[in-house]
Amino acid sequence: MAQSGAHRPDGMGLRRTLGVRDAVVVGLGSMVGAGIFAALGPAARAAGSGLLIGLAVAAVIAYCNAMSSARLAALYPASGGTYVYGRERLGAFWGYLAGWSFVVGKIASCAAMALTVGAYVWPGQAHAVAVAAVVALTAVNYGGVHKSALLTRVIVAVVLAVLAAVVVVCLASGTVGAARPAVGPEGFAGVFQAAGLLFFAFAGYARIATLGEEVREPARTIPRAIPLALAVALVVYAAVAVAVLSVLGPDGLGRATAPLADAVRAAGVPGLVPVVRVGAAVAALGSLLALVLGVSRTTLAMARDRHLPGALAAVHPRFQVPHRAELAVGAVVAALAATVDVRGAIGFSSFGVLVYYAIANASAWTLSSAPVSRVVPVVGLLGCVVLAGALPGVSVGVGTGVLCVGAAAYGVRRRIARR
Structure with a gap:
């Protein structure tokens, strides 16, 4: 088995153990998670019957992001994802901003997923x-x-089985939900807001790129794993959205607090509701597992470059994991999970993720001067900007403020280093 320390002469490299299948599973564990159980309702409220259009928009932008990330990961197979790509292609500041957006945004997402587990397992606690x-x-x-x-x-196997049961039950029930105009009351602005909400459920393929030092043959494995994971997730999401819409209709789906559980109840199979709730909790656990994994690896990369405390760059001699980074991330997420509101956490996380991918697309744009090669990163970059702007105003405001804090911290560090 190949070791990852070859490009790290200081012995701080990680062990390469993941093949294509494992990398795809890690991506699916992040995507086919709690997002599909929670995001459909708010998206339907925003877009009405335009929910499927929003899903398509989110998928197109996610595809562009995936292709840009795959090209970059093949060239830079190191832990850190867009933090590394931005640094190498655009400059140190943009890499730092991508890493800051990812770590802060995904820590918020970790808290949201943990709270989703709590809400399904034991709502009172x-x-x-x-x-x-x-x-x-x-x-x-x-x-x-x-x-x-x-x-x-x-x-992933448990969640896919639950989602398959939901699709079969809903489509076989013969129940038809109430119709509604093609788009919701906010028009196409609502469609873009729905796309932004649904994009949250697609964003997990970044976890594959952030594990660049832990996959075998990264130049081959990562470009194959990212599109495969995205394609599977898109098929699953589309099937679930069509099935739930067919039973609840856009109005019913928009009002639902637990859309998939409400759908199987409306389809006449209330006995499946507890199974769906367990599936939602398991899905949130899967997302949380992959999120903590990815955030700790980006923390490792930033600590190596002294953008975060250098002690976080330590790799455990036995387990070959960034153990201090993982413990630090876990401690911060646990503190947030004990105090924050899940809706605010999700909104801020979405903004941070879109900024992260905007920088990834800008980095991919520099790889070639050929106009055809630049179409995908340009579409991805513009899409990320549009969806970020379509998010609720509070999320945009708080997210922008946190980015400014990170940029200021970078400037102060640079000024001190020059003295």
Whole structure:
């Protein structure tokens, strides 16, 4: 088995253990997670029957982002994802801004997923359950990425089975939801807002790129794994959206607090509701597992470059994982999960993720001067900007403020370093 330390003479490299299948599973564990259980309702409220248009818009932008990320990951197979790409292609500041957006935004997303687990498992003690979930999954990640991939494979299988049951039950029921105009009351602005919400459920393929030092033959594995994971997720999302819309209709779906559970109940199979709730909790655990995995690797990369405390760059001599980064991320997520509101966490996370991918597309744009080669990153970049702007005003405002704080911190650090 190849070791990853070849390009890290200081011995701080990670062990390459993941093949294409494992990398795809890690991406699916991030995408086919709690987003599909939670995002359909708010998206339907924004877009009405235009929900499927919003899904298509989100998929196109996610595809562009995936292709840009795959090209970059093949050239720079190191932990950190767009933090590394932005640094190498655009300059140190843009790499730092991408890393800052990813770490801060995804820590918020970790908290949201942990709270989703709590809400489904024990609604009256959601915060306590969320903290326990963070502690447990941090311990799993500490034991090594290969063990994490094996657990993620089990979680993905359970979630896909639950989603398949929902689709079959809804489409076979013969129940027809109430119709509604092609787009919601906000017009096409609502479609773009729905796309932004649904994009949250597509964003997990970044976890494949951030594991660049832990996959075998990264130049071959990553470009294959990212599109495969995205394609599977798109098929699953489209099937679930069509099935749930067919039963609840846009109005019913927009009002639903637990859309998939409400759909199987409306389809006349209430006995499946507890299964769907368990599936939602398992899905959120899968997302949380992969999120903590990815955030800790970007933290590792930023710590190596002293944008974060250098102590976080340590790699455990036995488990070959960035153990201090994982413990630090777990501690911050647990603190947030004990205190924050899930809606605010999701809104801010979406903004940070879109900024992250905007920088990825800008980085991919520099790889070639051929106009044809630049179409995908240009579409991805413009799409990220549009969807970020279409998010609720509070999310945009808070996200912009946090980015400014990060930029200011970078400037202060640079000024001190020059003295």
